[in-house]
Amino acid sequence: MTTAPFPVRPEPADLPAPLPEPAVAELRLEVVLGALSDxxxxxxxxxxxxESEAFDHPCGWFGLDRPKSSLTHHFKALREAGVTRQRQYGLERRSHVRVADLEARFPGLLRLVADWTPPAA
Incomplete structure (x- = not known):
């Protein structure tokens, strides 16, 4: 198994249960790539x-100037594809990348994402 070249924070104790997501064996490359195509x-x-500063992050941490409904759609697409894991903390959902799961199924994929250069605004 390949080790990811980026930091992976340890899971804190007493985390809420994750929201529904595909199991590692159910991760499909075409679905993951579809989610990452945006x-x-x-x-x-x-x-x-x-840039993670903590184990997981709320939507506000990303600094995205988009309507909440649009962000909800994007975060849900990532979770349902198996790219991220989300947990409910009261009224907010926080996310982190399923690094170990994705590296196990698709070694090197996350390195490509990390090396990607976003388009100029």
Whole structure:
């Protein structure tokens, strides 16, 4: 198994249960790539990989100037594809990348995401 070249924070104790997501064996490359095909979602994953300050992050941490409904859609697409794991903390959902799961199924994929250069605004 390949080790990811970016920091992976240890899981804190007493985490809420994750929201529904595919099991590692159910991760499908075409579904993961479909979720990552949107530049905003690719940027979310890249930021999580390269700039995480904590185990997981709320939507506000990303600094995205988009309507809440749009962000909800993008974060849900990433979770349902198996790219991120989300947990409910009261009224907010926080996300992190499923690094170990994705590296186990698709070695090197996250390195490509981390190396991606976002388009100029």
């Amino acid at each position: 530049p905003l979602r690719m940027g979310i994953v890249r930021k999580l990989l390269l």
